[in-house]
Amino acid sequence: MKLSRLLIAEIRFRPMSSLVACLAVWIAAACVSGALLTLKAYDLQTDAEVLALQERAQDRMAELENEARIFAKSLGFNIFVYNSMQDLGKFYSTDTSDHFLTMEQAISLADADFEFLNHHLPILRERYDWKERAKSVIIGGIQGEIYIKQQWQEPMEVELVSGEVHLGYSLASEFNIDKGDSVQIGGRTFTVSQTRERLGTKDDITIFMNLGDAQDLLNRPGQISGILALSCNCAAGEIDPIIKGVAEIIPGASVVEFTIRAKARAQARKVIAETADKELKDIRASRAQLRKTLSGFSAIFSGFITLVSVALLLFLYGNNVRERKNEVAILRALGISIGSVHSLFMAKALILAFIGSITGSVTGIIAAFTVSANTGSFQLSNLLILTLAIILAACFLSLFACWLPTRNTAARDPGLVLNEN
């Protein structure tokens, strides 16, 4: 006969006390695993919500960015970089520069590590006596953008090829010129590739042509009136860093900002970004606070249930040992060592703890999956580790609860116990 037979027979003989012990472990394991997993699910839910909010904010920012680009395009450029020697008042009144920048300077600005400007467009603008039509017009020499560090980006202005011109609305109307017509300018024939819509500005009396053609026509080789640019939102409302930065790259250059609407738009983007950021921080803080409350409650609740379970196990095993003290004495009289008697009781506690903890853990997991959202991201390995940890803890606590009452009874002289009866 083996001790295992004794163990199984005893569990079957006292099923209720074994069942209650198993239930005590089951409840504690279910509460602990359920609470831990619910908290984990809450964390995952928080992460998911914050991520979704971040994505929404990023989408909104991208929309605003695009809107701003379109808006800025409709407004035109908001920064003009020019030679600081140039009297701007005179430039505005005569539409002609006295002092120029060079194309090399424009390229050096685009190639420099200067984050405040986007979309560099060199222009040459000058009043011109259009002899063929006996008309004073403005020549606007433009080139497609000088790409920043030679990286292509969505251009804000069309690129005019050599030999083609765009005519301002007033000029096209006055001389009845349509798209596709040829015009003579300064003795050279140009094809009108576009007649522009009415803007109510000096653009209506401007002939837009390729920058190189304009430099030839006006005899300004390599010279430009300035660079139109779009200030990026990082410098919204702050022109000083731009002036300073440009002056460092192009000595003798200055900057003027001539629209505030784009600036307002950039400011709006900045506010939205800050608002989204604050909202994210608020949500994180709010959920962290709630998490702390839940965590505290779970810890108290699970701890209390575990304590009650351990107390119940102490009572049950203590009772079991008291009930079986004669049996222990007889077993020892039959030659079973103190260690074997210990192992008999411990093995029972271990079996009940194992059954209770494994079923309790599974129950807790099922409960957490039932009541919590976002449990799909639980990893199987984590669930197994949690279950294993709960089983180990339950076995340890059960062994402790069983060892306390068993140690004295098993060590007593059998004769003393039997004499007490």
Next chain:
Amino acid sequence: MSTLEAVGISKTYSGPDGNPVEVLEKAELCLESGGIHAIVGASGCGKSTFLMICGALLHPDSGSVRIGGQDPFILDGKGQAMDRAGLLGYVFQDFHLIPYLTVEENILASTLTLHSEDMGAKCLQIAGELGLGHRLKHRPGQLSAGEQQRVAIARALLCSPKVLIADEPTGSLDTDNGKAVMHILRDYADKGGLVLLATHNPMVAESADALYTVRDRRITSQCS
């Protein structure tokens, strides 16, 4: 060399009021193999205590016990356990069967330590000899008092102990069952076993080969 030798045994318990109660004082008993030896005396005089000490179930405060020449109390726990399993058998007034084991398992419980292979057959043989053949699958609760005591005796005899300690073996039995039990013990003694029992029962005392009386906390027998 005596089979059982108890020399200078003293034992004091702590009484209910905390004061010491001296039960035995320099009690002595030396017994050879074979025969039934009965300890008699007034209730509470220390018979059972002496029996438990002789059976290595209770440490004496002083004195020594030798069973087959070996003092069990100087052995470690495992050695004591092996001594009890191999040299000693016990029968108690209240039988002390294990309630959740069957008759067969209760008898075989004495082999938990020895792990002998052929004990199954011997168990059946002893159970048959003691009239328990038809009760092997029953639990103690389903047996009469006489049957329960026979199961306890079968359990005690299964491993062929040198010494059988019996504390009031007929105390819970009627006359017929008492006689039956004494008959079994006599058979064991006649085969060379040493039975040391404590009793109040005159019939049991009369059937013993030797009587020892506990008087003034002492038992005296000649130890060479």
